[in-house]
Amino acid sequence: MRPSRLAVLAGLAAGVVVASAAAAPQAAAGAPARATITLMESSDLHGNALNWDYFRNTEYDDSAHNDVGLAKVATLVDRVRADRGRGRTLLLDSGDTLQGTSLDYYYAKVEPITSTGAVHPMAAAMNAIGYDAVTLGNHEFNYGLPLLAEWVKQMKAPVLGANAVDARTGLPKYQPFVMKRMDAGGKRPVTVGVLGLTNPGIALWDKANVDGKLKFHDLVQTARFWVPVMKLLGADVVVVTAHAGDNGMSSYTGDIPVENASAMVAEEVPGIDAVLFGHAHNDVPQRFVTNKKTGKQVLLTEPSKWGQRLSVVDFTLQESRGGWAVVDKRSTTLNTNTVPEDPKIKALVQGAHDKTVAYVNQTVAQSTEELSAAQSPYRDTAILDYIQQVQTETVTAALAGTPQAGLPVLSIAAPFSRTAVFPAGPVSIRDIAGLYIYDNTLQAVTLTGSQVKDYLEHSARYFNQLPAGAPVDPATLTNAHGLPDYNYDVLSGVTYDIDISKPEGSRITGLSYGGAPVTPDQQFAVAINNYRQSGGGGFPHVSTAPVVYNAQVEIRQALIDYATAKGTINPADFYRENWRLTREGVPVF
Structure with missing residues (x-):
C-alpha cells in the first residue's frame, strides 16, 4: 500500500524536512569541487550499554573475543569524528535497542520508565553519544506501545519508521525520514536524506501489542514512495536505514510483506545510494547490489550485533549542476574489541547497570x-x-x-x-x-x-x-x-x-x-x-x-x-x- 498525499504532508509536518548536523564554517568560493562525508551505523544493540554479560555475571567474551556495548561504540565514533571532522559525519542506528539484556528488562518491567519517569539508560547513552537518527527494530515493540512512546519521547534523535502506520488513519505513526545538511567544504552544503524502515514481521511477532493499532507496509513499496519525496526536497545523498536482513527471505509464512528485504529495496528502488541494515546480526563490511532500473551500484553494510561492530561509510561527492553527485562510496566495519570503553558513557549508565546486576544476582x-x-x-x-x-x-x-x-x-x-x-x-x-x-x-x-x-x-x-x-x-x-x-x-x-x-x-x-x-x-x-x-x-x-x-x-x-x-x-x-x-x-x- 502506497502512502497518500496526506501521509506526505504529515511526514513533512513532523519536522523531517531539514535539520543541520554540527557544521564547520562554510567554505569560501573556489573550494575544491570534491568532498567527502561519512556515515556511521550501529544496529541490534539489544540493551548492551556496557561490555558486560548479565547472564554470566562477568565481562563479555566469546570464542572470537568480541566486545559489546555502546560505551565501546562511542569510542570508535569519537575517533571517526576526530579523523573525518565532526561536521562531516552522521551517526545512525538501524534498530533493536529496547530488548535483549537484563538491563532492558529491568527498565521495562522492574522499574519501568513509564512509571518512574526515569530516562532509559539506552536513551541516555545514545543521546550523550549524539546519534543523528535511529530506526525502529521489531524488538522495540516487545514491551508495548506505551514504553516505546516514552523512549521515543526521551530520544533527542528522530526515531524513524516510515512503513509503520496508524491502523485507523493510514498516516505515519513515526517520523518517516530526516534531512541532514552537512558542510563538506564546497560552495553549498550536502543534504543527506535518511529514510527509516522497520520490519513487517512485527505484525506477527507482537500482534498482542500492535493489532488494530499499527500496520506495517512493504519495505520496497514504502521506499519507492518516500525516496522521490526526499529527492524533491533536495537530497544529494539518499540513505536507507532498514531493520531487515538482506537475503529476501522471511521466517514466517502468509501475506505479511517480506522480512529480509534490504537488498530488494536496493535493487528495486531507484535513487538510493546506500542501505544501512540490521536484524540479521551479521558482519557485512561492504556489499554492492545493482539497481535493476538504473544499473547503478547500491552499497549495503551491516555492523553485526550488540555493539560488536560499527559500520563506517565514506561517500566521495562531486559538485554538479548546483548540487552534489556521489562519485564513489565504500564502507567497512570497525571492531569494538580494539578500543576501550568511553569513560563518559560508562559513568553515565553505571548506576543503571549496578541496579541490574544486583537484581539478576x-x-x-x-x-x-x-x-x-x-x-x-x-x-x-x-x-x-x-x-x-x-x-x-x-x-x-x-x-x-x-x-x-x-x-x-x-x-x-x-x-x-x-x-x-x-x-x-x-x-x-x-x-x-x-x-x-x-x-x-x-x-x-x-x-x-x-x-x-x-x-x-x-x-x-x-x-x-x-x-x-x-x-x-x-x-x-x-x-x-x-x-x-x-x-x-x-x-x-x-x-x-x-x-x-x-x-x-x-x-x-x-x-x-x-x-x-x-x-x-x-x-x-x-x-x-x-x-x-x-x-x-x-x-x-x-x-x-x-x-x-x-x-x-x-x-x-x-x-x-x-x-x-x-x-x-x-x-x-x-x-x-x-x-x-x-x-x-x-x-x-
Whole structure:
C-alpha cells in the first residue's frame, strides 16, 4: 500500500524536512569541487550499554573475543569524528535497542520508565553519544506501545519508521525520514536524506501489542514512495536505514510483506545510494547490489550485533549542476574489541547497570545438581524439561473448568542458549534468564495428532542427514539449512524418535502418547510461545490453530516465579527422556 498525499504532508509536518548536523564554517568560493562525508551505523544493540554479560555475571567474551556495548561504540565514533571532522559525519542506528539484556528488562518491567519517569539508560547513552537518527527494530515493540512512546519521547534523535502506520488513519505513526545538511567544504552544503524502515514481521511477532493499532507496509513499496519525496526536497545523498536482513527471505509464512528485504529495496528502488541494515546480526563490511532500473551500484553494510561492530561509510561527492553527485562510496566495519570503553558513557549508565546486576544476582532457588543446556540441541536434557514442566503446569491449571480441560497438554521449547547452566546449589535470576533469553509470552493452541507430527517433521529439518554407521560429530549434526537453534523445537508430553538417516519429511517415528500410538485425529492442547504461534520459524498449523490460552504470561518470569515458589529445582521432579535421535532404529547417543 502506497502512502497518500496526506501521509506526505504529515511526514513533512513532523519536522523531517531539514535539520543541520554540527557544521564547520562554510567554505569560501573556489573550494575544491570534491568532498567527502561519512556515515556511521550501529544496529541490534539489544540493551548492551556496557561490555558486560548479565547472564554470566562477568565481562563479555566469546570464542572470537568480541566486545559489546555502546560505551565501546562511542569510542570508535569519537575517533571517526576526530579523523573525518565532526561536521562531516552522521551517526545512525538501524534498530533493536529496547530488548535483549537484563538491563532492558529491568527498565521495562522492574522499574519501568513509564512509571518512574526515569530516562532509559539506552536513551541516555545514545543521546550523550549524539546519534543523528535511529530506526525502529521489531524488538522495540516487545514491551508495548506505551514504553516505546516514552523512549521515543526521551530520544533527542528522530526515531524513524516510515512503513509503520496508524491502523485507523493510514498516516505515519513515526517520523518517516530526516534531512541532514552537512558542510563538506564546497560552495553549498550536502543534504543527506535518511529514510527509516522497520520490519513487517512485527505484525506477527507482537500482534498482542500492535493489532488494530499499527500496520506495517512493504519495505520496497514504502521506499519507492518516500525516496522521490526526499529527492524533491533536495537530497544529494539518499540513505536507507532498514531493520531487515538482506537475503529476501522471511521466517514466517502468509501475506505479511517480506522480512529480509534490504537488498530488494536496493535493487528495486531507484535513487538510493546506500542501505544501512540490521536484524540479521551479521558482519557485512561492504556489499554492492545493482539497481535493476538504473544499473547503478547500491552499497549495503551491516555492523553485526550488540555493539560488536560499527559500520563506517565514506561517500566521495562531486559538485554538479548546483548540487552534489556521489562519485564513489565504500564502507567497512570497525571492531569494538580494539578500543576501550568511553569513560563518559560508562559513568553515565553505571548506576543503571549496578541496579541490574544486583537484581539478576538474586537467588531464587537451590538446584540439587548442575543442569546444562550444552547438549540440548541434539539430546533430551533436564534443563529444557524444566521449561516444559512450567509451561505444562501453567496451561493445565488455566484450562481447568474449560471445554479443553480434558485434553492432554503437550509443551514446546527450543534450545535458545547452549551455554545456559543451572549450577548445583544457589540458582539466581540471571541463571534462569540465561536459559530463556527472549521476552516471549505463553499461549496454548489445539492441534491434532497429524498436525503434531507435521510440526515435528518441520522441526527435524534442523538436523543434517547422516547415514547409519557414519561417524557422529555433534558440531556438524545440527543447524541444517542455516537454521538457528531457536528455530528447532522439542516436544514434551509425547514420545518420539528422530531418524536422521531418513530424508526430511519422514524422520519422526514411534510418536506415541501414554504408551499408545498417536492417532491422526487425536486432540492435544499444546503450550507454545507467542513468537512461534504467530508464525515465527514457519512451523505448520500453529498460526491458524485455535488459541485456548493467552493470558500474556511472560515465560521467563513464569520460570523465575516457579523456582521461587518451589525453592528447589530437582530434575527427578520433571525430567523425562521422551525423545531421541536414531538411525535405522539405533540411538545416535
